[in-house]
Amino acid sequence: LLAKAGTVIGDYDLIEANEAFASQALANGAGLDWDWDRVNVNGGAIALGHPIGASGARVLTTLLYALKDRNLHSGLATLCLGGGDAVALSVSREN
Template sequence: MSEEAAIKLGKKTKAKVIAQAASGVDPNYMGIGPVPATLKALKMANLRLEDIDIIELNEAFSAQSLAVIKELKMDINKVNPNGGAIAMGHPIGATGAILVTKALHELERTGKRYGLITLCIAGGLGSTTIIENTQI
């Protein structure tokens, strides 16, 4: 919902999407798609990975997650602060919405500013969304 629509309804926004990017890689390297998507989204938002406070990384499987973390040199202390899909499950079709919601609540709880949500998708695809907490 737009900020204008929220105001008309008497609601406050909690966050806004400041960048979203998708990418595709050779399907033989399925799982690494979040890397180029993340680099694109960070460039669109004019941010560096160091600026991101919370990272919700879809854990399709452990080796995939570790490859993305290593390739992007992510701060492991920012990744999936409340657990990931390996512990909580991966309901295909709902994972993206779950990760955005988890990032939103963690930003709100901690008073942090930026959240990055990234997904690896079958066939070599990747998607990254960056949100900004509007409550701070």
């Protein structure tokens, strides 16, 4: 996604990551050099839950409200999937 969007991780005000497993979240964060102060600012999937079939909606909705509440502009939503797959979505908010 970063290459397709022409962005780097630092371009995003907030990141909402569906970290169903702490070790996976730590590895992803280390590999992508996340600023942990901008990741899952209201708690992540371990704290809030990751309901089967609804994680994408939960992650995106949490990210959109966090951007709105903080008057921030851009966010990155990520989800791990079964079999080692993953998806990510870049969003921006108009002022």
